Amino acid sequence: MTLTKRLLIAAATAVLGLAAVSTNPLDGLGTAVASPAIPGVGPAATSLMHGDPESTDSTPFRGPGRTAHLAASSSPGGVCAATFVGSDGFPISLCTAYVAGDPPQVATPVVTLFNPKNAQVLARLPLTKGQLLGGVYGFLDNHDRVVVADGSGKILRVGHHRTPSGWKLSVDKATDASKYLGNDGITGLAPDYQGRTWFATTKGVIGTVLPDGRIGTTRLPRGEELGNGLTIHRSGASVLTTHALYEMTADANGVPQTVWRRSYDRGTARKPGQLTWGSGTTPTYFGPGGDGWVAIVDSAATPELIVYNSSDGSQVCRMRAFKASPQGTENSPMAKGNSLVIPSTYGFQYPPMAVNGGNSVPAFAGFRGGMTRIDVADGKCSRVWETTTDRMATLPRLSRADNLIHGLAYGPYSAVPQQVGPVNYVAIDFETGRRVVTRQVGAAPLDEPMQLTGMIGPGGVLWQGTITRMLKVTP
Incomplete structure (x- = not known):
């Protein structure tokens, strides 16, 4: 699931009326260090929404784990869809405010800086x-500047600065890409290994900004829209539309070129628990060399996991994504080595204004959740485990340090449309699929997690937004 979608959810929720610190680098329990592989990008593992350019949704840091508790929280006046942690230890979020701006407007995008202590x-x-x-x-x-696109088609670099009157956020640099967009808007933004910044629009404009500021663009076939983000690896980028998966590179002038294209089964209509009529997954690179394969889950009547060779688009393997039925996913698969973990969002109840793929079929389905692990070896996909008891309500994150999957989850299944009751921090064993930690950190609907993305930083700290709060969950 993408940040664009989460912002749509947050905006819909808002419209519906739902409700002095050290700046030294982190040390002791773990240091946030710059990634040497990606030019111009901040701390490894805490500077990108999906954990790394390959969108593995994994982290080298341990999560809160068995001694987890809610250490602090605040009400930022909106929904914070993604949070990053800079080299100075400060959490910075991309939020959608209920009301903000001058003049005041509902559902306004806001960059928000938080105190790392409280x-x-x-x-x-x-x-x-x-x-x-x-x-x-x-x-x-x-x-430690947030690189983000605003509604005018500019790509901004927003820095945070200490002033005599306190902390201030300001646009330190802006690149205007509006003339390439028309009436379209940027929905995806990602840095690559060559120092370029890739962007994508809802209606299929794909572009890059070179280090010298030049911009190159290309347009995908009309009718193919983007509901998911870009995924980057060493040789190029993966772009998933509502109809097909593209492997792309950029030429010397930054103009994206298609290496291969593979269409997929998008089904006959949008599924309940998905926001567009098409695949809900951000592509995930994994496998040989860390990026030899790329995986998506299609949106067929019975969804399938499909794994391709990233170099030529040849199929490595495919299989039914979930053993249980009905299922589907709006979230990116997590990856570790040759393994993928896929959470199910089938039946998750989004605000009606958040969806953009027409009416779902069926119109309603209870959110039962579930998660499955599939390993790839010798050209075959094999299911290792599947659970139907964990109703993950956030985009979970896999820790390579503690071998646990961390996120917020609901309690046992209930057929009532609006989730009411405990919201728990949970940790699930990557090897077995068994839940090993359950700690209540909130209560729905006030703390509805809305499938938002959290960030695990040094010291096992999980920063997680809900529709009303920012939670700091720590060991």
């Missing part, structure tokens, strides 16, 4: 609101 808001900067809300995908650069 989770209180230190500074906010509303961005220009556009048809796509602005504030879509973002990342941190090597100066």
Whole structure:
């Protein structure tokens, strides 16, 4: 599931009326260090929404684990869809405010800086609101600045600065890409290994910004829209539309070129628990060399996991994504080695204004959840385990340090449309699929997690937004 989609959810929720710190680098329990592989990008593992350019949704840091508790929280006045942690230890979020700006507007994108000690808001900067809300995908650069697109088609670098009157957020640099967009808006934004910044729009414009500021673009076939983000690896980028998966590279002028295209079965209509009529997964690179394969889950009547060779698009393997039925997913698969873990979102109840793929079929289905692990070896996909008891309500994150999958989850299944009851931090064993930790950190509907993305930083700290709060969950 993408940040664009989460922002749509947050905006819909808002419209519906739902409700002095050290700046030394982190040390002791783990240091956030710059990634040497990605030019101009900030701390490894905490500067990108999906954990790394390959979108493995994994982290080298341990999560809160068996001694987890809610250490602090705040009410930032909106829904924080993605959070990054800079080299100075400060959490910075891309949020959608209930009301912000001058003049005040509902569902306004806001960059928000939090106190790393007590989770209180230190500074906010509303961005220009556009048809796509602005504030879509973002990342941190090597100066701890948030790189984000606003609603006017500009790609901004937002820095945080200490002033005599307190902390301040400001646009330190802007690149205007609006003339390439028309009436479209940027929905995906990601840095690559060559120092370029890739962007994608809802209606299929794919472009890059070169280090010298030049911009190159290409347009995908009309009718193919993007509901998911870009995934980057060493040789190029993966772009998933509502109809097909593309492997792309960029030429010397930054113009994206298609290496291969593979269509997929998008089904006959949008599924309940998905926001578009098409695949809900951000592509995930994994396998040989860390990026030899790329995986998606299609949106067929019986969804399938499909794994391709990233170099030529040849199929490695495919199999039914979930053994249980009906199922489907709006979330990116997590990856570790040759293994994928796929959470199910089938039946998750999003606000009606958040969806953009027409009516779902069926119109309603209870959210039962579930998660499955599939390993790839010798050209075959093999299921290792599947659970139907864990109703993950956030995009979970796999820790390579403690071998646990971390996120927020609901309690036992209930057929009532609106989730009411405990919201738990949970940790699930990657090897067995068994839940090993359950700690209540909130209560729905006030703390509805809305399938938002959290961030695990040094010291096992999980920063997680809900529709009303920012939670700091620690060991």
